[in-house]
Amino acid sequence: MNNNQMPPDFKKYDFTMASLLKENTLTRYRTCILQNIENLKKDRLYYSTPINFNDPFDTLLYANYFRILDDVAENLNIGMENYLKCLKEKDKFLASFGIAMWYGNKKDDFLESFFQSIHNAAKELKESLRNNARIICFSEDYLSMLMWSHYADNHKGFAIIYDRDAIANADNFTADNTVIKKKPLLRPVNYVEQQIDLTEELEEYVRAYRMKTLGDVTPPQCHLSVEKLRTTLLEKSQDWSYEREWRVIPRHINLENSSNLSYMKVRPKAVILGAQCERNNQKEIIDICRKRKISVYKTEINYWEPGFKLVVIEPNPNI
Structure with a gap:
């Protein structure tokens, strides 16, 4: 079966349009928990503490x-x-x-x-x-099989696409909603053989x-x-290079005190539903995106070609 004979349920999205998702964009993979869906409504991205990251070496200062x-x-x-x-x-x-x-x-x-x-x-x-820094993580790749599995609940979640410049220029806030005047830094992660x-x-x-x-x-x-x-915050083992990660990190880093970064506000460029996103979650996210005039797409397993690939399709209009 060629691309012109695809089953009607798997209408392939126009990749000339899908290329817009790659142009100067970064992706945030999300699970369909209530907090993540509420944050989508509010354009909020919350900072995480590295002590909770899945890599035990992440941001760990090395000393003999x-x-x-x-x-x-x-x-x-x-x-x-x-x-x-x-x-x-x-x-x-x-x-x-x-x-x-x-x-x-x-x-x-x-x-x-x-x-x-x-x-x-x-x-x-x-x-x-690891306890005091605050970080928001993104990926360059919105079609990573592993990222969808690890960070979007085995493809049941969704991914949010952001313009890279919009992230760099976004307003950032403390926990009491005070605007932080000096912008944090948006930088790519370097994948290295050993820690500094x-x-x-x-x-x-x-x-x-x-x-x-x-x-x-x-x-x-x-x-x-x-x-x-900063180097410690932006270096990871080469084992993680598939993530193609970018990070927002504090401009000023203090070992003795926690960063006051709590969240940033930035409007998404698009949202992509996971290939196994449940119908009720699809409907809720599509409704949010339609009301807010945010483009919404869906990933699907490529049934018509070999190669273990995901493709971007139009979501079912009847959901």
Whole structure:
């Protein structure tokens, strides 16, 4: 059967028109839960916290704990003697306690406790970006079989098509509906072999902000830049490259505090129903799109050609 002899139930959509879906657009895959349908009505896209993403490495700061602890131990051995001498002039009682700990039989206990606190601080920092950043994810591909399966409830959901420039220029809001003046950043994800190594930067951060002194060794200047944190937000394993992902990320990233980004408002360019979207959900979404003059299409399994492909068709007008 050729394309001119397709069954009437599978009228193939005009791909000269469907190409408009690809032109400078990004796709957001959605399940047909009430919240997602309500957000479609309101033109809202809510930010997510990376700690809830399905990739455990996503936005996870990498640091080598063992190297950090080795450096800390070296600094302690270099500076502790002079530190205790200086402390003796300020607080004899505290100095005598420190001397007893450092030179006595409690040194191992002291070091274990100290190293544990360093370890906990570094671990907390590694997780902080995943807890405090806010991200909205998109894809360049609106016909990805895997994306429809993973993020649109096994093709039972829908996909929203947005103009890329509209996303970049959209208004963003806090949870109390205050407009955020400075726009967040829209950037493509880079797929890499390994994570960026921030061992040195996290050690500096712990030294500078979590532990002001190690003996009398001066805390180093911290070089954990916003640019390096952005890199962490925008790099993923090559295993995820099929997603062809873009992200909206905070312009300013703070490890100690959560981003105040809550949602953005941007009008969709089109909506595509999944190949297995249930009839009642199809009807509700089509009604929303028709009332709001948003183009609506549907994916369908390509029954008339081999190749495991989805095609875009016109939705059933009788739904």
